[in-house]
Amino acid sequence: MASPDDSASAPRTAVYAGSFDPITNGHVDIVQRSMQVFDQVIVAVAFNLHKDSALFTPAERVDMIATVFQSSAGRVRADSFSGLLVDYAQAMDAKVIIRGLRAVADFEYEFQMTMMNRHLKSNIETIFMMAGEAHFYTSSRLVKEVVSLGGDVEGLVPEIVLRRLRAKVGR
Amino acid sequence: MASPDDSASAPRTAVYAGSFDPITNGHVDIVQRSMQVFDQVIVAVAFNLHKDSALFTPAERVDMIATVFQSSAGRVRADSFSGLLVDYAQAMDAKVIIRGLRAVADFEYEFQMTMMNRHLKSNIETIFMMAGEAHFYTSSRLVKEVVSLGGDVEGLVPEIVLRRLRAKVGR
Amino acid sequence: MASPDDSASAPRTAVYAGSFDPITNGHVDIVQRSMQVFDQVIVAVAFNLHKDSALFTPAERVDMIATVFQSSAGRVRADSFSGLLVDYAQAMDAKVIIRGLRAVADFEYEFQMTMMNRHLKSNIETIFMMAGEAHFYTSSRLVKEVVSLGGDVEGLVPEIVLRRLRAKVGR
């Protein structure tokens, strides 16, 4: 086979960013699938210093992600950032942004964000992956709502998240 | 950096399949973006021996694709296949299928195809990329319809396609 | 005809839950249609003790619903609850949850809620009904917004709601 150019043969790093408040099995599914395509996946908690209304602090969120992927630590890295995603990706030498697509409603927002990110940095590409159908209803928001109303979310989030969620809501 | 596992360090090949009847600048855009993520991209014309009602033969379509990407021949390969896409991808040692997403209407069909393909071969992953906004209206079907009605599609398809389209419709 | 099993011949009770802040003619339409399918329909105001930002109190909302359906009191019951809908439905011996579908935008949220509710209690089923086209634009939110800006919503909400809305906004 013809040798690809240098940029192609270097280790491929992709950033998978989100609020991850908390990480769910749907997110985990996307990370595992993306490891089939990239050498390194950075799972990056995006936070806003001034108006973050998350349940977990950025540090708690990063810690849960690191725990979930500790057996893949050589290829998955947990981190956090504030500011523009494209600036963060560039600083991390990542040329690809991974986004999970679940529903039509996500689609247009994602389309707009992709176009905006290309406007901001044309050399960073966005790819989309679809979580398995078992994760169609596993949004962080819905998980938190169900837990706050006393519902059981076992199977929808990793073990570490299940324990921390229960601790947070005092059940 | 920690060395990724072997499957990760091998050259990455992805298949971008479609009817490409004919290839448009929207398709070309997706191929160029995917070269930022993969070492090799196979642009594969999918055809059906028994009921193909395409304007161009599979051979003509492959030929136009090969012409368009001749300067990237080491990394982009034009081919054709009939049968299941996942079988073709496996035969080509490609672990990733690339799909272009343009509109919400595409999304659900793509979602169903992705789930079906995972059912058929769980080790082949599908990723989605979005063409630039300039290509939002450049579908092969619309291009053919406009040409058949005497409209000009310059700028919407590669030069070689423009010439062949004009030859086909006798203008 | 063969006698259906016991669970089938018992009186059928369904829960139609929502914030109903306030009930509109679109909701009334759904209740009336659901009476063709079920023996008893419980119209249940869902509220959150800690962060309810509704215009009407849960008691006011239940009272308006009871007034609207007073002539069908044997078959329609107004109630309120906090907590998980599936827990409430089970406590009321209802095996079916009714949801109104109006727009595509509702659809995906409803799909996710349905899947989550099945995850929480697999023996409770969700059905969807479509309000008449005359009620396409009659959301509680839009009704409140129009009234607050001085617009007339006669014909969009029941008489009792019209009077109480006017009393609330002091017109």
Place this chain on the structure above:
Amino acid sequence: MASPDDSASAPRTAVYAGSFDPITNGHVDIVQRSMQVFDQVIVAVAFNLHKDSALFTPAERVDMIATVFQSSAGRVRADSFSGLLVDYAQAMDAKVIIRGLRAVADFEYEFQMTMMNRHLKSNIETIFMMAGEAHFYTSSRLVKEVVSLGGDVEGLVPEIVLRRLRAKVGR
């Protein structure tokens, strides 16, 4: 509890109509869920005498449905009809039409059909149910396409359908 009116206490019959060419596990899932709501469910193959381009004849389709539900024969009935669905439902003394909803793309078509059916017969109501997420990609059309290309659809259709599909396509 107050006794419901007579129309309410009679055995409830609902019609679940479609082309069922062939019935899939997604359809089976909807029938099983609808048995929780209705006493009798008629699974009715809709066909058009003049322009039916189905793979299986109406009789073959009814036969497969009857085989799948033979253990529930007292409550599920397989039948076929041509003409308007509302006329058929009325002839069968069914006041409710069941429709399965899977994707946003279905939604608007279903909305239009529901409004048209109400226009034709206002006393027949349509309800929608959602198949389980495992059946999101199990359309009859996609199943037939995959089989025709040599793919395996075990788990997506009932056993009897799997055998007949293989017999039809000669594998």
Place this chain on the structure above:
Amino acid sequence: MASPDDSASAPRTAVYAGSFDPITNGHVDIVQRSMQVFDQVIVAVAFNLHKDSALFTPAERVDMIATVFQSSAGRVRADSFSGLLVDYAQAMDAKVIIRGLRAVADFEYEFQMTMMNRHLKSNIETIFMMAGEAHFYTSSRLVKEVVSLGGDVEGLVPEIVLRRLRAKVGR
């Protein structure tokens, strides 16, 4: 008020094109609304010489449209054309194309057509209008299907169309 420029003060002509096979009350509704915005509305039957599979001939369709709008003959004109819509609009000295929007499913196709039409002739603008909610389910296709199955479409199409439809299908 400041005098608008010449192009603005000339009589405004808009083209409302479609297959109109046949015209429905939903189309009529759009024409009537558009008369509030434009001086002249041309209702133009688009046909394809080679592959038109319509129920009515272009001449029959134009004739029905002319009959429906005969009392507004000074402002509404029935016509037919083949070829590109933008070429026809330009030939008729119309700077605006009117499109009816009914459903989300229409939206993306319309978006693509609008962009394509701007690509072909940048000086012709497309505007969209929404038919009344009573016409949400009145598509020409659905009307023909219902009539062919023996259903009544009174109220959904103009009187002249009702008579001609019944004559065509021999009822």
Place this chain on the structure above:
Amino acid sequence: MASPDDSASAPRTAVYAGSFDPITNGHVDIVQRSMQVFDQVIVAVAFNLHKDSALFTPAERVDMIATVFQSSAGRVRADSFSGLLVDYAQAMDAKVIIRGLRAVADFEYEFQMTMMNRHLKSNIETIFMMAGEAHFYTSSRLVKEVVSLGGDVEGLVPEIVLRRLRAKVGR
């Protein structure tokens, strides 16, 4: 040509209302297109006295709009209003409301607003126009978010807005 009736030959005024916080090049694009259809376009900042959480005051927003369109001052007018849009339109002697459509997600909200506005004032019509594809991702909200994170929005908003945005966020 037959002379149109008086209402048709009078100068046509349309209202294009929104929060315009701030006006973007997507909005400017819609205004320019609408000038091809109407004699006068009123660009009207809608604000709410009690709960406006906008970045710019209504006066600042009107001022930016007036600056952008100063060369078309005879045909484009910047204004602001609170209350119902249909009341404002009527007060301004405008029979048409212009709305920009960008995404499917907008569509249903716009549909509901259109139906509500017709309910409130049946003689005022709403038309929709689509911004160019270059403006697909240029929402006011996204522009503000990017600026607040240090991103560059040159090319997405008019010069005057760019300067004021930078002044507001202190960069």
